[in-house]
Amino acid sequence: MYTSIGFIGTGAMGSSLARAASEGAQGSLIYLANRTPKKAQILAQEICATATDNASIAKTCNLIFLGVKPQMMERTLKPLIPILKERTDRFVLASMAAGLNAEHIQTLAGGEYPVICLMPNTPIDVGAGIIQYYGVNTTEQELDDFQTLLASTGLVDRVNPDYLDAASAVSACGPAFCALFVDAIADAGVACGLSREKSLLYAAQMVSGTAQLILNGKRHPGQLKDSVCSPSGTTIQGVRTLERLGFRSAAMEAVITAYEKTVEMAKK
Numbered sequence: 001m002y003t004s005i006g007f008i009g010t011g012a013m014g015s016s017l018a019r020a021a022s023e024g025a026q027g028s029l030i031y032l033a034n035r036t037p038k039k040a041q042i043l044a045q046e047i048c049a050t051a052t053d054n055a056s057i058a059k060t061c062n063l064i065f066l067g068v069k070p071q072m073m074e075r076t077l078k079p080l081i082p083i084l085k086e087r088t089d090r091f092v093l094a095s096m097a098a099g100l101n102a103e104h105i106q107t108l109a110g111g112e113y114p115v116i117c118l119m120p121n122t123p124i125d126v127g128a129g130i131i132q133y134y135g136v137n138t139t140e141q142e143l144d145d146f147q148t149l150l151a152s153t154g155l156v157d158r159v160n161p162d163y164l165d166a167a168s169a170v171s172a173c174g175p176a177f178c179a180l181f182v183d184a185i186a187d188a189g190v191a192c193g194l195s196r197e198k199s200l201l202y203a204a205q206m207v208s209g210t211a212q213l214i215l216n217g218k219r220h221p222g223q224l225k226d227s228v229c230s231p232s233g234t235t236i237q238g239v240r241t242l243e244r245l246g247f248r249s250a251a252m253e254a255v256i257t258a259y260e261k262t263v264e265m266a267k268k
Contacts, residue, residue: 001145002092003028006057007065008076010034010043013096014067016125017150021065022047024149031057058083062091063146066105070097070265074108081110092116092135092142098168099265101161102136114138116146117161119168122175124153132159132167165266169259177254182207 005025007018010032022030030049034040037051044051057064058080068076073095084091094116095105102115114137123129131153135143147156159167182203189199213224229236242248 001026001028002063002149004031004061005029005063005065005149006031006033006052006061007067008033008054008057009065009067010040011067012122013120014065015043016122017065017067017096017120017153018043018049019047020124020150020153022049023152031061033057054080055083059087062089063149064091064093066093066095066097068097070099073097073100073105077105077108077110084109084113085111090114092138092146094118094146096120098172099165099262101164101266102134104266106136112137114142116143117164119164119172120153121172124150127152127154129154130171131156132164132171133157134159134161134164136161165262166259168262169255173255173258177251178207 002025005021005028007014007021007030010018011034014034018030018032021028030047031052032040032044032049033052033054033056037053040051043049054076066073066076092114093105093109095102096118097105098119100108100117102117105115105117106112114135116133116135116138118131118133120131121129124131131150133143133146133156135146143158147158150156157167182200185203185206186196186200189202190196194202210224213219214221225239229239
């Protein structure tokens, strides 16, 4: 198990992962660093961690989360290259930067270190998220420990490196698409006379319940749709309108566009 875990970058996603790690660390020491030190200090107090700086984490931690934006990764890692090179013990870098594969992280870090690339989504905050990951130059034990560490976030799924970008477009970008859908459904409820509070509650619970039917019952979404579309009924008329306005095509294009943007970022 990782005995010391560091987070370089405690933005929204880094903070969520740090909270999860604090639950699954089983006595491991957790260190936090952020460009704005105050943010790391506040989070450290919340999860009983230690606020420090990037250099200290690079020097001592055996699992180092890189929670910085892809365009800031080179600037973040460049001053840490000599520190990492001086280390004689084993450590793992864990990057959540979209579009940067493990080999790219190794290049920016200045060595062929063990790297875990992961892609979390926002629902990990409530234990209902998804984290896809893969490792390069890692041991099976390191990957097993990584999965155990973040188990409280929801589904932690090991994937083929070639599919992480596609997985990211579905599950990491998907919450934004889903939120737009919920917001639109809630707006429609308000237009039909419901209060904003009730309409949003009904829309969000409807999405949650439908997802549970798919996950727990292993039923295809098409079957669920057919089961509530009665002949000449209200639902089939709504489905007809969605199809006429290109709902499914728009959803597919959103995911594909997000995937293509991730691939484009990797080429820069």
